[in-house]
Every structure is written in C-alpha cells, then in structure tokens.
Amino acid sequence: MKTAKTSQWTTFQTPACQADFTDSALQGRMNQLWNTNLSGFTRQGITGNPWTATNSSDQTWYFDPTTTNISEGVYARITWSPVPGRIKYYFPNTSNANMWSLADTGYDTNGATFGQIPADPCDPSDTTKTPYGPYGPRGWQDEYCEWSITRNAQGQIVRIDFTCENPEYWNTLWMVSPQRVVELYRSTLDKPQIALEDLYLRDAAGNPVIDASTGRPAYNPLNKWNSGTASTSSAGGAMHLTSTPNTLQTEIGLGSTATTPRTSGNANPNTLICCAQYGQIGRNSDPHIGQSVNLVVTPPNPAISPAKATLANPPGLYIQTPSFNRITAPRGIDPSTFWTIKRGQNTLTDGSGNSMPGNFILHAVFEVPAALGFTISDLQVDGVPVQWAAQIAQTFNMQIAAMALPQSPGPVAQACAGSPAVAQAQALQLFNTPVFDAMIATPITNPVGQAMNLASNSTMIAPHIEPGAVRRPLTLVLTGLLDPPQLPTVSFGPGVSVVAGAMQPVRYAIPGNTYPSDSWALSLLVNVDASAAPGLRDALVNNPGQTATIPTPALLNIVDPVTKDMA
Incomplete structure (x- = not known):
C-alpha cells in the first residue's frame, strides 16, 4: 500500500484519464456525463438492495472519492489473472490445451462446448444443474478482460486485441459523438472499413432505432465489430467488454457489497462470497476482489486499523504489463516489442501528481510485425508453443486500484444476506x-x-x-x-x-x-x-x-x- 496524501479530484475522471476529444467542448460534455453516470453508480452501490434482500443495504463503508476527504487515503493494488478461472474450477480435469481453447472460442479442441455446472454452487446439497454461463459471443471471458484473435489463412495467430474497457464508457461516448466512436473503432482495431452504420442498434425490420436521449440512432454494444473472439476483415473485434458481468457499475456494486463485514468472517473467499451474495465462485476476480476489500474493512490483525474502501479515482479495470520473460521468440527477439498500448497508459498520476500503483492499460495489441517472417504461433509461453491467445493472456494480470481510508472504530458485522419475509417492489x-x-x-x-x-x-x-x-x-x-x-x-x-x-x-x-x-x-x-x-x-x-x-x-x-x- 502507498499513502496518497493527495488532494482529491472533485469529479470522477474517465478511465485512465482517457481524453478522446481534441475539441474542448466535446471533451467537457463527455467529462460531465461521465461524472454524472459514476456518481449515480456509486450511490447505487452504497444503497445496496433494501427491497428484495436482507443485510444487503446501507453499505456506507464504501465511499465516494469525489465527496470525501481522501488526504489520508492509502492506495492498494488488487490483481488477478484474466484467464477464466471458472473453467478449471468446474472442470478440473480439463487439459491446458482444452482450457485455452475454451477460453478463446467457447469450444474445446474436439469442438465440444462447456458442460453443465451446479445451479447453486453455494449450496452443496442442491444437485440441480445449469448450462455454463455467462452466455454470449464471448460471455465466458468473465474476468473483466476480453480478447479477439486474428488468424491468417494457415490458421496461425497474427494479432490479439485485449480490452478491459467498460461498456458504460462507450455508451457515454456515443451519446456525445457517434462519429468519434467510429473513428476510435477504426484506429484502435486498425480497420478503416468500419462504417458508422455498422454500430447502429436496429429493429426487427433492420431500421435504426432512435434513442430519445439524443435524437440519434442508438448504439449496439454487440455490433459486428465488437462481437465474439474471431476477428476478420469483415467482422469481429474486441473494442469493449461484452460479457454481462463485465461492467463498471457491477464492479462498484461488488466493491460496495464487499465492504460489509460478515459474521462468516473473511478468511475464506468462497464462504464470504456466498454469505454476501456478490459475484461468482471460481472466478479469479470476484472472490479475490471481495475478500481483499473486506480484509481492508475488517483486518484480522488488531494492530491494523479498519478502513473505508473505494475504487480509486479514476475508477476502472486495467490490464497490467505482461511478464515478457515468460515468452520466447525466434532468434532471441524481445517479445516486449510485440506489445502495443492502443488506449490507456502505462503510468498514471493522481490529482496531486503522485504516482498511482500499477499500469492503466485499457486496450493492448499483441502482434508480431510481418517483416520478421514469423507469427505469434511461432512463439512459446513457459516453453509451450503458442496455439491459443489465452496463453498470452496468462502472462499478465488485471488490476483495480483501490483506496482505503482508515477509520475508528470499525463496523459491526452483519449476518449473511438472505430473502426478506415480504419483498418490496x-x-x-x-x-x-x-x-x-x-x-x-x-x-x-x-x-x-x-x-x-x-x-x-x-x-x-x-x-x-x-x-x-x-x-x-x-x-x-x-x-x-x-x-x-x-x-x-x-x-x-x-x-x-x-x-x-x-x-x-x-x-x-x-x-x-x-x-x-x-x-x-x-x-x-x-x-x-x-x-x-x-x-x-x-x-x-x-x-x-x-x-x-x-x-x-x-x-x-x-x-x-x-x-x-x-x-
């Protein structure tokens, strides 16, 4: 952890402080809308669910960093692997090759998709099964990082796009300027053929749907250039997150729910996640994030002060720099030269110019220059030839930058979340x-x-x-x-x-x-x-x-x- 000693930003900053407009009026509009959206998400997280759940509301040990004095705040990194952890959790006998194939495509090397899993993993006595989810064109990539793969005619991997950008940002950007959105699609995915009309939400007759919020065509977050894991010249790409749990509002909700101390304790992340009812068991992200936050609020060491917690401003989910020493390229070429940050940045300073922990990468491309005469499929990761993009994903972590604000005394533990006798609308x-x-x-x-x-x-x-x-x-x-x-x-x-x-x-x-x-x-x-x-x-x-x-x-x-x- 690192003491911030910082003066706060009084508004929520865009992820990685990304500025996508050169026009100050448009960027100002974007900043205003983003701050409004994040303020709303934060209030939703703190409010919790007082209507249809018990012990799940008034989560005031999560705080709004734009309205709270954070001069004594302490930064903390929470990191996890982007490779879907639930594959091995539910199918532990799956080979690495099949796990990588499932992570990349939703199918194993024999063309079989996911098997069924327990409908309620928190209740071992419940033998009901359900299809593996999340559903969607790349829904199984549920660790807040998704990727698309470009292969050549020989089936070799020539490019991987990794993104952790939240869909709320792109919806907000669209409300300001659809034209800027399509320009960013083209430059980020290196596909000048993308047309504005490709991004429209359409009705059953194929007509653009007008969004009354703007008076313009609405945005389709699963348009043909941001859908699935195969990227070609005519469709596919990973511009922002699409798996249904992969939203920033959800991450704020998870973090706020995780601030409530539980009578179950926080020694076991799965016990805690079942008690508090947030996220999914088996992910690399949710149980670890929730336990990390809860340990800040109720540390097991009495010598450590309890603390309120929040996602540090700018709130976001961020890709970290790969461990390039795990990757081997022909002729001893440095594999770090294949890594390009398309959006976000390696380092970030806060409102007072202090360095924030970790990297703040939003979109990165891993691609071997064609002039070198080989492809990603000619590389090795940990001595194993690369056949799947998930092998490259194994070399880096994801991160949220959290902030803790010491308080005394600490909160009182609550019982596990449950169902009320009478639900409210x-x-x-x-x-x-x-x-x-x-x-x-x-x-x-x-x-x-x-x-x-x-x-x-x-x-x-x-x-x-x-x-x-x-x-x-x-x-x-x-x-x-x-x-x-x-x-x-x-x-x-x-x-x-x-x-x-x-x-x-x-x-x-x-x-x-x-x-x-x-x-x-x-x-x-x-x-x-x-x-x-x-x-x-x-x-x-x-x-x-x-x-x-x-x-x-x-x-x-x-x-x-x-x-x-x-x-």
Missing part, C-alpha cells in the same frame, strides 16, 4: 421504450445455445429527458412485485408525472448479472414540467398496500436539450 432499470423493445427482441447466439437477448448488454446509464417533455415513452424493469403481480405506483420526484400502462414478463440478465432472470417491464408515459430541476432522479416504486421509503438511485436524468448537431 424494486426498480431495476429504465429504458427509452424503442431502445428496450429493440434490445429485448434481438436474440444473441452463444456456444451453449441458451436463450439470450441484447437487453443483457444494456447499461445502467439513466435515460435523458428534457424539461417540458410530454408523454415520453419509457420502460421500467421491476422485480419484487406481488403474486399475482398488480400495477405498482411509480414516482420520479417533483416536477415529473407518470402514467403507468401495460406490464409484461421479460427475461434477460440485468446488467452485471451472470445469468438471465425473470422480471417485469412496465410501460410508462412520462411528463416533465418545464421548471423541473435538472439532474439524476431516483425511482420510488410501491406495490398496492405497501409503502417503500427508499427509492432506487439514479434511474432518470433530467437534462437541458443537447444540440443535436453538437457532434
């Missing part, structure tokens, strides 16, 4: 209706053949609505309804009126979740007074006969109209 997510309709109707293929749709790749970014808006169609996704379900009441606070319409059952993975779940989609028509105060609005939902007192934070954003030709 919970607002989960809000969409502009045309965007939701298109996403829920778009099927997504995956190796295990499970039903999946594009709504699982949505984000928790609040839809924008302007003062004076009339009868804006929005869709609110809910859980915790009565059985049988009855129409709940919905409020977004002063100056916003709501008319609730039809309600239908839906199934998708709420952003950040590994598996799809059943919930309800409620159609709304929303009016906003011309004098309504701008900013994020919470959603308070009540079942008939129930009175909830805690709203879901940051689901709607009232903003001044954005000039449509700004970008």
Whole structure:
C-alpha cells in the first residue's frame, strides 16, 4: 500500500484519464456525463438492495472519492489473472490445451462446448444443474478482460486485441459523438472499413432505432465489430467488454457489497462470497476482489486499523504489463516489442501528481510485425508453443486500484444476506421504450445455445429527458412485485408525472448479472414540467398496500436539450 496524501479530484475522471476529444467542448460534455453516470453508480452501490434482500443495504463503508476527504487515503493494488478461472474450477480435469481453447472460442479442441455446472454452487446439497454461463459471443471471458484473435489463412495467430474497457464508457461516448466512436473503432482495431452504420442498434425490420436521449440512432454494444473472439476483415473485434458481468457499475456494486463485514468472517473467499451474495465462485476476480476489500474493512490483525474502501479515482479495470520473460521468440527477439498500448497508459498520476500503483492499460495489441517472417504461433509461453491467445493472456494480470481510508472504530458485522419475509417492489432499470423493445427482441447466439437477448448488454446509464417533455415513452424493469403481480405506483420526484400502462414478463440478465432472470417491464408515459430541476432522479416504486421509503438511485436524468448537431 502507498499513502496518497493527495488532494482529491472533485469529479470522477474517465478511465485512465482517457481524453478522446481534441475539441474542448466535446471533451467537457463527455467529462460531465461521465461524472454524472459514476456518481449515480456509486450511490447505487452504497444503497445496496433494501427491497428484495436482507443485510444487503446501507453499505456506507464504501465511499465516494469525489465527496470525501481522501488526504489520508492509502492506495492498494488488487490483481488477478484474466484467464477464466471458472473453467478449471468446474472442470478440473480439463487439459491446458482444452482450457485455452475454451477460453478463446467457447469450444474445446474436439469442438465440444462447456458442460453443465451446479445451479447453486453455494449450496452443496442442491444437485440441480445449469448450462455454463455467462452466455454470449464471448460471455465466458468473465474476468473483466476480453480478447479477439486474428488468424491468417494457415490458421496461425497474427494479432490479439485485449480490452478491459467498460461498456458504460462507450455508451457515454456515443451519446456525445457517434462519429468519434467510429473513428476510435477504426484506429484502435486498425480497420478503416468500419462504417458508422455498422454500430447502429436496429429493429426487427433492420431500421435504426432512435434513442430519445439524443435524437440519434442508438448504439449496439454487440455490433459486428465488437462481437465474439474471431476477428476478420469483415467482422469481429474486441473494442469493449461484452460479457454481462463485465461492467463498471457491477464492479462498484461488488466493491460496495464487499465492504460489509460478515459474521462468516473473511478468511475464506468462497464462504464470504456466498454469505454476501456478490459475484461468482471460481472466478479469479470476484472472490479475490471481495475478500481483499473486506480484509481492508475488517483486518484480522488488531494492530491494523479498519478502513473505508473505494475504487480509486479514476475508477476502472486495467490490464497490467505482461511478464515478457515468460515468452520466447525466434532468434532471441524481445517479445516486449510485440506489445502495443492502443488506449490507456502505462503510468498514471493522481490529482496531486503522485504516482498511482500499477499500469492503466485499457486496450493492448499483441502482434508480431510481418517483416520478421514469423507469427505469434511461432512463439512459446513457459516453453509451450503458442496455439491459443489465452496463453498470452496468462502472462499478465488485471488490476483495480483501490483506496482505503482508515477509520475508528470499525463496523459491526452483519449476518449473511438472505430473502426478506415480504419483498418490496424494486426498480431495476429504465429504458427509452424503442431502445428496450429493440434490445429485448434481438436474440444473441452463444456456444451453449441458451436463450439470450441484447437487453443483457444494456447499461445502467439513466435515460435523458428534457424539461417540458410530454408523454415520453419509457420502460421500467421491476422485480419484487406481488403474486399475482398488480400495477405498482411509480414516482420520479417533483416536477415529473407518470402514467403507468401495460406490464409484461421479460427475461434477460440485468446488467452485471451472470445469468438471465425473470422480471417485469412496465410501460410508462412520462411528463416533465418545464421548471423541473435538472439532474439524476431516483425511482420510488410501491406495490398496492405497501409503502417503500427508499427509492432506487439514479434511474432518470433530467437534462437541458443537447444540440443535436453538437457532434
């Protein structure tokens, strides 16, 4: 750990302090939207789940680094392997070759996909099985790092793109400038053939879906250039994360939940993760991150002070520099020359110019120059010839930079999370209706053949609505309804009126979740007074006969109209 002794940034910085606009007005707009989104995610994490779970709310030992005095803060690195740990966890007899093949493609060397796994790994008495997930074109790459592989006509690997960029950033960037997004796709993936129209979300008839938040076509996060693990000149690439748990909002939620001390203790990461109900057993990331955070809050050594914790600003997930000494190239050529940082940076300083721990790489390319006359497939990792990109992934770690803020006395341990006797209605997510309709109707293929749709790749970014808006169609996704379900009441606070319409059952993975779940989609028509105060609005939902007192934070954003030709 390293004492920060820093003056804080008063806003959330973009990941790795990435600046993607040379135009100061556009970058300023991006910074403003990003800070708004991260402030909302942080409030959601601290609030937790007081509606449909017990001992899972008011997680105040997680803190907002932009509103808390962090002059005595201490940095800490939390690192893990990007190779999907759950493959070996559930299939321990899998050979290394099959594990690498599964990590790269979703299929082993014989063309077989993942077997079934326990439906509830926290309950050994439950013998129910379920298909291995997360589902999706590269859903199994669930360690906050995903990659795509380019092979030549002979099947040799010529390029690997590694990314850990969160989807929320790219959705925010799209809201500012779709044109800048397509330019970054082209330059990062080195594919000038990518067209703006390739990135559009489309309805069943193939027409672009207009996002009322911007008045422009909506973004498809699983467009053909950011889908799957095979990259060619006509499709494929890894621009940002797509596995449903791989979101920044989820990482904030995991970190905040992990700050709650548990009566189970924190000596065993799997015991802790089952008690607190965050993440998945068997990952290299979730159990280790959660235990690391919990040990900061409740250290086993009484000589160490307990501390509040947070993701250090700028919050993000970062690729670390590979251990190049594990890689051998022909003619003794230095393999570090094959590594190019496309986005992010090797080092980062905080608001006071102090060095932050680790590397802050967002997108890296591993590629042997064609002039050398050999390919990645001619390399060795740990003395084993390279056939799979996962072998290169084994040579580096992922990282979050955390911050601890010593406190005294420490928090009181809570019992394990559970189900309440009576659940309250919970607002989960809000969409502009045309965007939701298109996403829920778009099927997504995956190796295990499970039903999946594009709504699982949505984000928790609040839809924008302007003062004076009339009868804006929005869709609110809910859980915790009565059985049988009855129409709940919905409020977004002063100056916003709501008319609730039809309600239908839906199934998708709420952003950040590994598996799809059943919930309800409620159609709304929303009016906003011309004098309504701008900013994020919470959603308070009540079942008939129930009175909830805690709203879901940051689901709607009232903003001044954005000039449509700004970008």
